[in-house]
Each structure stands twice: as structure tokens, then as C-alpha cells.
Amino acid sequence: MQTKVAAVKCDNYEARAVEQAVRNSLSLLGGISVFIKPGSKVLVKPNLLLPKGPEYAITTHPQVLRAVIKMLKEQGCKIIVGDGPSVWGHYIQNVDEVYAGTGIKQVCQDEGVELVRFDKRRMRQKFPLTTYLDECDHLVSLPKFKTHEMTLITGAVKNLFGLVSGTFKTELHKNYFVPEEFSKILVDIYAEAKPSLTIIDGILAMEGDGPATGGTPRHLGLLLAGADCVALDTVMARIMGVNPLEVLTIKEAARRKLGESDFSKIRIEGEDLNQLKIRPFILPKNSTRLTNLPPLVQKMFKSLVRYYPYSLPLKCTHCGHCVKVCPKQCIAFKRRGIIIDYKKCIACFCCQESCPEAAIGVKKSLLAKLIGL
DSSP, X not given: OOEEEEXXXXXXXXXXXXXXXXXXXXXXXXXXXXXXXXXOEEEEXXXXXXXXXXXXXXXXXXXXXXXXXXXXXXXXXXXXXXXXXXXXXXXXGGHHXXXXXXXXXXXXXXXXXXXXXXXXEEEETTEEEXXXXXXXXXXXXXXXXXXXXXXXXXXXXXXXXXXXXXXXXXXXXXXXXXXXXXXXXXXXXXXXXXXXXXXXXXXXXXXXXXXXXXXXXXXXXXXXEESOHHHHHHHHHHHHTOOGGGSHHHHHHHHTTSSOOOGGGEEEEESOHHHHOOOOOOOOTTOOOGGGSOHHHHHHHTTTOOEEEXXXXXXXXXXXXXXXXXXXXXXXXXXXXXXXXXXXXXXXXXXHHHOTTOOEEEEEOHHHHHXXX
């Protein structure tokens, strides 16, 4: 039996249009009851990051959350909403600011749904996940359709990183900073948490140097839905114009047989993606994509092809977010911006991801420039 992924057009975030698109996507897959048991307790996890409005395409749009809440209410479900944005290091109280700034708090208030912090955790293998996973019967994940500096795309699998409780995200970035190793951790989290249903918000997507303020919003007009996060990310990669197996999380999950990564074996319900004629996405500048090179060349060049964050002083407001989130504590203030100790820097780009002003850029090593990466 082929894995199914629904792809439904939705041109804007008008509440009725989004609700109808969400309903259509689930109808194409057999209805919400295929995924969610009536009367169950459900944790809904949007993709949150910074306290920026929906127009920045950084976070899941609140109208997508509202539509999902309405459908779950019709199932008689008890609903809680939460995320663990990996933004301000030890300053977990700022999650409230993210909830308010993204419009998520207002939706939860309107719909009478509990909005929670992930402040309690239980250790699972190498990482702690929120204990709300233990309390709930189902997890519904609502990722944003975006490019990502470190993982190339951030979609169904990557969104689950927000289930890691508190400041332990910083420890994971520090201990698994090599992209291949970090991708394995993301797949570990997916294997542990495995959502019952995932709906990707691609109405306003992001390309370029995502997933935060460095990226560029792009109207795509699509919602993707399904249960298999690997298949969803595979479809998402194909829409972006990326070979799915260049995405390390897809490659690792496929190796473990945790989902379908062969596009030919995925049945797209709804839109014919070939007929949409979608222009390939602009990818992050620091996407090395070494998988395109011969193995021997990969081995020779991998250690020399490097990317580093650097400050853009004219944009820097001295807010201090980058200093707080750095897992190696290698960022300090100077008169006109910040200074980075590159002897300690592990190029995890947490600083860039957390910057609300797009004041952290990316510079390449000389070899990366010479070979056109």
C-alpha cells in the first residue's frame, strides 16, 4: 500500500479558507478520525521560534492552528497547545512572549484551549522530552514550510525538536554540532515522539537563509498533510527542488525504515504537483550539499569546507539574544556589535536562528568559495 500525502491549495490565511483547506486535506486521507480517536487528549505543537508576526513566515500561522483546534473539538477531544522554542537559552520565561507575538496565545484564548509551557520533562535515550507526551493520547504537529541553514529544510521531522524540554536543546547543539550527528538526533526524537497527524503550513513559505529572520517569505499556497513525517518531508523537498536524500534527516530516517523516502511510492492526494509548475526554492547559502560530490572528494574537502556566523553591525541592536543562546559561550559584545571567538565556535548557527533583526550573516571558508558551494 502506498503512503499517502495530501496536498491542498490555499491562497491566503482568511479563516474560512484555511479551515476549508485543512478539512479538505484530511478528507482526502479518510477524515480526521483515521488519525485521532474521538474523545482523546491531544497535544498540538505548532512551529514557533521568535515573537514575530505571521507575515515573516517564521512560525505556523495562527489560523492553521485555529482550524485544527476546531476539527479536534468536533471529535470531542481535550486539547492542549504548546511548543518549546529554542530561542533564549536559560530564559524559558520568554516562551510567553513568543506565544503572544506569533498570535498563538490569542487563538488559544479565543478557542478556550489550554496553552502550556514544556517545563516538565522525562529523559528518553539521549534527550529529555516534555512530559505532555506521556499525558496525551495523540500528538498533532504543525510545522512551517521553510529552508534551514543547518538541516537544509525544516519540516515534519525537524519540528519535533521543539519537544525537547528547556535548555537541553543547547546541550544537543553543543554535543552533536556536526550536521550528520545532529540529524541523527532529530530522527531519534521522531522515532520516540511520532505524531499521529502532521499538517505543514506552506501557504506562506520561506526560502533562502531560513529558518528565521535571514530567510525570505515566499507565497506557495499549499498545505501538506499526512501521518508519515518522512514522506511529508520527501514531498516538501521535491517541491523545493531538492533531492530528498540530500536532506540528512530523510536519509537517516529512510535508513532506519521509519518512513517512505521514495517519491515514486508516495501517493499525492489532491493537487497534481507537476501541474503547479513551482519554481525551485532558493536554498541557504551555507548549504554545502557535499552529497553531490564523489565520495573521495567529500572525504578530502569536508573538513575544509566550513561556514561561520558573523555580525552585521548596522543591523545589530545589542539585544543580547545571540549571547544568551550560544552553547559554547563564544559570543561577546563590542562597541559596534558582537565579537565571535572562532576557536570555540562550532558553527551551529543558534545565534543566527535566534536573532530577531537578521543581524547574523554567514561567511564561507576559502575552499567553499573556490569550489562554488
